[in-house]
Amino acid sequence: MKISTPPFSFVFNTSTGHTGHMPRTPQLDLAAGQRFRAPDGIVWEILGHIRTYGGPPHFALMKLDDRLTKKVISVNALYDKRLFSFVK
Secondary structure, X not given: OOOOOOOOOOOEEEOOEXXXXXXXXXXXXXXXXXXXXXXXXXXXXXXEXXXXXXXXXXXXXXXXXXXXXXXXXXXXXXXXXXXXXXXX
16 A cells, blocks of 8 residues: 655654644744744745645745745644744
C-alpha cells in the first residue's frame, strides 16, 4: 500500500516524532507581507497563499535577506512556536 503526501508537505522527522502536522485549527488571518523569524534568525515574508488539495493550507515565503530564496510551508508549521515566531 503506497501512502502519498500532498505536494510541498512540511514535516520534520525529529527524535521526538513528527512536527508540522499539529492537531489544531489554525486561523487563516495570514496575509502577504507578514513576517516570521525562524530559530536560526532568518526572517521570512509571506508572498501569498498556495492552492493545495487536501491537508492544511500552504503559503509561499521569501527570505528577507535574499529575495531570490523562496519556499512553500504549511500554515501548521508557521503557527508552531518551535519553528517560527511572528515578527511585528
